[in-house]
Amino acid sequence: MKVTMRSKSVLVSAVVAMSALALAPVAQAERPDRPGPPVDVREGFLNSTLARMTLEEKVGQLFFTWAQGEHAHDTSGAAVNQAEYGVDTPAEVVQKFHLGGVLYFVWADNTNNPTQINELSNSLQEVAVNERTGIPLILTIDQETGIVNRMQSPATEFPGNMALGATRSAELAEQVWTIVGEELDAVGVNLNFAPVLDVNTNPLNPVIGLRSIGEDPALVGELGTAAMQALQDTGVSATVKHFPGHGDTEDDSHFGLPLVDYDLDTLMNVHVAPFARAIDAGVDAIMTAHIVVTALDDEMPSTLSERVLTGLLREELGFDGLIVTDALNMDAVADQELSQQEIAVRALEAGADVLLMPDELPVAYQGVLDAVETGRVSEKRINESVMRILETKYDRGLFHDPFADPERVDEIVGIPENLAVADEVARASTTLIRNEANLLPADPTQDVLVVGTASSIDLEARLDELGVNATRVVVNVTPTQAQREAAVLAAQNADLVVVTTSNARGIAGQRQLVEELSGTGTPVAAVAIGLPYDAGFVPQADAVLATYSTRPVAMRAVADVLVGVAEPGGRLPVTVHGPAGEVVYPYGHGLDY
Numbered sequence: 001m002k003v004t005m006r007s008k009s010v011l012v013s014a015v016v017a018m019s020a021l022a023l024a025p026v027a028q029a030e031r032p033d034r035p036g037p038p039v040d041v042r043e044g045f046l047n048s049t050l051a052r053m054t055l056e057e058k059v060g061q062l063f064f065t066w067a068q069g070e071h072a073h074d075t076s077g078a079a080v081n082q083a084e085y086g087v088d089t090p091a092e093v094v095q096k097f098h099l100g101g102v103l104y105f106v107w108a109d110n111t112n113n114p115t116q117i118n119e120l121s122n123s124l125q126e127v128a129v130n131e132r133t134g135i136p137l138i139l140t141i142d143q144e145t146g147i148v149n150r151m152q153s154p155a156t157e158f159p160g161n162m163a164l165g166a167t168r169s170a171e172l173a174e175q176v177w178t179i180v181g182e183e184l185d186a187v188g189v190n191l192n193f194a195p196v197l198d199v200n201t202n203p204l205n206p207v208i209g210l211r212s213i214g215e216d217p218a219l220v221g222e223l224g225t226a227a228m229q230a231l232q233d234t235g236v237s238a239t240v241k242h243f244p245g246h247g248d249t250e251d252d253s254h255f256g257l258p259l260v261d262y263d264l265d266t267l268m269n270v271h272v273a274p275f276a277r278a279i280d281a282g283v284d285a286i287m288t289a290h291i292v293v294t295a296l297d298d299e300m301p302s303t304l305s306e307r308v309l310t311g312l313l314r315e316e317l318g319f320d321g322l323i324v325t326d327a328l329n330m331d332a333v334a335d336q337e338l339s340q341q342e343i344a345v346r347a348l349e350a351g352a353d354v355l356l357m358p359d360e361l362p363v364a365y366q367g368v369l370d371a372v373e374t375g376r377v378s379e380k381r382i383n384e385s386v387m388r389i390l391e392t393k394y395d396r397g398l399f400h401d402p403f404a405d406p407e408r409v410d411e412i413v414g415i416p417e418n419l420a421v422a423d424e425v426a427r428a429s430t431t432l433i434r435n436e437a438n439l440l441p442a443d444p445t446q447d448v449l450v451v452g453t454a455s456s457i458d459l460e461a462r463l464d465e466l467g468v469n470a471t472r473v474v475v476n477v478t479p480t481q482a483q484r485e486a487a488v489l490a491a492q493n494a495d496l497v498v499v500t501t502s503n504a505r506g507i508a509g510q511r512q513l514v515e516e517l518s519g520t521g522t523p524v525a526a527v528a529i530g531l532p533y534d535a536g537f538v539p540q541a542d543a544v545l546a547t548y549s550t551r552p553v554a555m556r557a558v559a560d561v562l563v564g565v566a567e568p569g570g571r572l573p574v575t576v577h578g579p580a581g582e583v584v585y586p587y588g589h590g591l592d593y
Contacts, residue, residue: 045399046390049135050383057133058379058386059368060098062348064140064324065357067093067102070109070116072123077109085361090120091127094137097365099128100389101138103357104150104189111141111150114187114413118404121188125402136393136402138237143180144194146549147210154414155183158422159549159557161196162531163429165214165573166548166590170226172425177227179418181234186412188404190396191237193287193324195227197274198247200574203505203533207254208246210531210548214573215247215587221274225281232284237396239324240278241287243313244302245271249291257301257332259292267295276317284392285322286313288352290332300350301333304343309351322388323352329359341367348377353385419553426549426557431570432591433535434544439523441564441593442496444468448562451487451517452500453477455529458555459498466563477502478509484516491520498562502530502550505537514538527558536576536584546570567593 050058067090068077078088085093093099102124104110104117111117121139128137141150146160158164158176177195184192199220200212213220228238244267249258275286288303296312297305303325313319325347333343344355344364348371358364371377393399432440442448450460450472463470473490475483491497497517504510504526518524518540526541528534528548535544545561545568547554560566571590578584 042394046387046394049133049390050387053133053386055369055372055379055382057098058382059365059372061100061135061386061389062353062355062368062382063097063099063358063361063365064101064103064138064354065093065097065099065361066105066108066110068108069120070112071120072127074109090124094124094127095131097361098131098133099137100135100354101140101191103193104139104141106150106152111152114151114155114183114409115406117151117187117189118406118409122403122406125188129402135390136398138191138389138393138398139189140191140193140239141184141189142193143184143189144196144211145176145180146551148194149551151183151187151189153552156180156414156418156422157551157553159426159429159547159551159554160210161213162200162210162573163425163548163554163570164223164227165212165219166429166431166546166570167425168219168571169428170222172421172428173223173226174230175421176425177230178234179421181231181236183413183418184236185234186404186408189236190398190402191239191285191392192231193239193241195224195231195238195240196242197221197224197240197278198242198245198289199271199274200247201270202248202250203531203574203577204250205247206251207249212247215575216573217270217273219573221277224274225277228278228283229281232282235396237284237322237392238278239285239287239322240275240283242289242291242326243272243275243286244289244293244296244308245275246289246291247271254330254332257290257292259294261294264295267293272312272317279317279319283321284396285324285354286319287324287356288326290326290330300346303328303333303352304346304350306350314351320388322354322392324354325352325356327357328355328364329357339367340364341370344368345371345377348381348385353388422553423557426547426551426553427560427566428569429548430554430557430561430566430568431532431546431548431572432543432561432568432593433528433532433546433572433576433585433589434541435591436542439496439543440525440545440562442525442562444563446495447471447493449473449487449490449494449497449522450500451475451491451497451513452527452529453502453550455550455552455555456500458552459500459527459559462556462559463563466559466565468559468563475513478507479513480509484509484513487513488516488520491517491522494522497522497524498527499524499541500527500529501534501538502528504528504534505531510534511537515540518542525562529554529558532572532574533576536578546572564593
């Protein structure tokens with residue numbers, strides 16, 4: 001059922017009437033220009049709410065998970081929900097486990113379009129506030145921008161964190177993350193699992209890469225904190241991740257357990273430093289990393305390590321906000337010969353507040369209940385985490401009004417002003433790395449051949465819009481011999497070849513394609529649409545650019561830069577090495593027209 005403004009008012013009134021203490025002024029989302037309510041009112045309300053909760057309700061607040069469906073009462077995903085949770089609908093998942101939060105995914109049919117997301121959010125909140133406790137939900141998403149972008153077009157899409165790092169602009173970071181927050185707020189999402197504050201010091205990192213702002217902790221700290229503050233100023237909580245830093249791993253924690261063995265100074269001065277800055281600036285939540293940091297704990301992943309979460313994060317860094325585990329169904333923790341009960345309990349013992357996406361929620365939920373009943377975990381410890389969750393909900397205004405006005409969706413999400421900022425960021429981040437014989441900007445009257453994967457369609461389309469005679473040859477990520485031959489044949493009739501690469505460093509077929517195209521005698525401009533490290537592995541290209549993104553907005557920007565409609569404004573946020581490990585292009589490198 002769609003929440004109308006009339007029913008919204010009734011439901012809010014029901015929440016406010018839960019307690020006599022709630023009749024006093026209720027918190028609004030804290031903003032710099034709007035102070036919160038008196039401390040005694042806040043504390044009284046929260047304490048009374050906690051006191052009315054059963055143990056089952058308290059434990060449920062600790063769990064945030066997903067549910068299949070585009071609406072709270074959608075039965076189309078019943079088979080999936082039954083297999084996971086033993087119920088049919090997202091509403092029943094919330095009710096059965098007294099969930100503290102729900103996480104949205106594309107593959108769960110949660111994010112089909114902004115209007116649908118708004119309806120899902122409101123329908124889930126309606127279910128939650130009509131439960132006995134009347135506690136609203138934290139509704140979450142991984143809206144990092146770039147390659148991890150759950151709410152897609154017609155919402156505003158940005159090139160991503162590393163592109164932002166290439167701009168070097170805290171002002172643009174503020175603009176981007178203000179838009180991200182406003183659009184999430186419009187659809188009812190009140191906590192974002194972003195921004196990423198990992199410092200990508202390892203070019204072979206398979207899981208962070210473009211999700212990072214760059215390799216310099218000062219830049220990551222400056223732009224990441226600006227992003228966090230802008231997001232929270234819209235009323236949406238930020239969750240910086242992945243503590244204590246996932247940027248120097250060579251294993252993907254989705255599929256294995258990474259281990260990092262650098263010394264304590266490197267840990268603190270490089271990887272922890274951006275998180276410390278965000279803590280000082282008032283970040284609401286921090287997500288853990290499923291990595292073993294030997295300088296702190298050589299046995300347990302950080303998510304399950306008391307030395308990391310309590311010793312370092314709580315006690316040394318003084319963080320008292322929400323500690324959120326990374327997804328507990330990831331192989332880094334799920335494959336450590338620990339049961340789901342044990343994983344959940346150990347995360348709590350380590351100091352986590354939110355237990356995110358356990359592999360078997362019913363088992364993990366019961367495991368925490370059993371741990372309390374046997375005395376392994378005290379109810380006092382449960383109360384500490386539940387109180388932090390309630391505080392976050394209160395301070396972000398959810399007890400006052402958990403609903404998102406449906407009429408605001410079209411007024412805010414994907415509006416031209418927001419799209420213009422995305423274009424500005426994409427242009428400002430595009431980095432000209434090499435430009436032999438001043439090949440670029442290209443003459444727009446030339447015949448241009450675009451060679452690349454499916455995303456190159458947006459590059460060709462923008463060149464066409466600019467009046468360039470552009471044709472395209474599509475190749476796989478690993479180009480076949482037939483595809484390479486077709487591209488070489490077409491290049492012989494072109495004035496300029498623009499070839500996109502993504503992990504040319506690791507894929508020999510891409511390097512071979514660039515080499516063969518260069519052998520035709522037609523000038524070649526290579527465009528790294530993934531990590532900029534490709535620039536060190538395509539020496540035959542006459543010009544090299546980096547976009548840090550395959551999003552359409554980035555493809556449009558590179559077309560503009562290719563023909564001089566826009567200047568290449570970016571500077572490398574990482575160092576580019578060659579095949580022998582030599583520095584080919586230093587951090588900060590970038591050319592102008």
